[in-house]
Amino acid sequence: MKRHVLVDNVYIINISNSSACICGESGHIDAYTRALAVQRQVPVFFEDEGNYEDYSIFSRFIPGWQLPSEVELDIINEYKTIHVECLDVTATASSSVVQLGSNDTMELESRVKAIRHFITDAPQELKDYVGVIVRQSP
Template sequence: MKRHVLVDNVYIINISNSSACICGESGLIDAYTRALAVQRQVPVFFEDEGKYEDYPIFSRSIPAWQLPSEVELDVIQDFKAIHVGCLDVITTASSSVVQLGPNDMMELESRVKAIRHFITDAPQELKDYVGVIVRQSP
């Protein structure tokens, strides 16, 4: 049975990074995000850094969810409509979905590698520098 979704009010401030807001039915959502976040005390970045294949977290297989076998489900849907009064979402990010209504399948993946470099013996003028220095690798 097809169902209708009735939404009175949706207020979303931010949707980003392979995220979606869906009101109604959808068949397959296959969202995917990968991010490399580098934070340094001294803002020096090299042109050739940031290759995903250099970090194993981006190539490891993600364990699949094992569904229980032989599950009997009897669903009675008396109403042809899903009614939502008000939905207030501050933000969605990194392969997330806000969905009002049925969905057959979702495969969401988000991988983030955070790198932090803090230098304690750097000269004070470098610590106070607010710009970005880009250098070629040696």
Template sequence: MKRHVLVDNVYIINISNSSACICGESGHIDAYTRALAIQRQVPVFFEDEGNYEDYPIFSRSIPAWQLPSEVDLDVRHDHKTIQVGCLDVIATASASVVQVGSNDTMDLESRVKAIRHFITDASQELKDYTGIIVRKSPLSYGKKQEELS
């Protein structure tokens, strides 16, 4: 049965990273987020870093949730309207959904790899540097361009 959704007030501060706010019914939601966060005390970044394929967390299979074979369910839709007075959400992130209404299926996934590099023996001048340094990969030092191809 299709139902109407009446929402008086929705206040959301932030929706990000494959997230959604839905007022009403939907058939299928497939949200997906991948994130690679590299934080360094000294802001040096290499041109060839940041490939998801380099980190197993992004390619591992996610176990599927197995539904029970038999479910006793008694659903009564006494009203043809879903009514919500006020919905107050501070934030949603990383493949999440705020939904008022029914949904058939949701396949949500979020994978985050956080890398933090801290250096204790760097000069104070380098630690205080506020710009960004982009360099060739350390693996390419001393090699000719043909060897890198």
């Protein structure tokens, strides 16, 4: 039996980075996010940096969920409607899903590589510089 979703009020501040809000049934969701987060004390960035292939975190195998075999399941939906009075979501990010209703399959993946470079012996004028310096790699 198909079910309907009745939502009185949804308030979402932010949905980002391969995220979704779904009210109702969906057949398949495949969300994918990858990100490089570079933080430096001195704001220098090189034109050729930022290749995902340079970091193994983005190519490692992620094992899938193995469903148990021969599972018997009886579902009794007494009502044809899923009723939600109020949904209040502050934020979703990085391949997340807010879903009201049923779903057949979800394959979500999020990979983030955080890089932090702090220099203790840099001149004070570089530490205080507010702009961004872009340089070619040597």
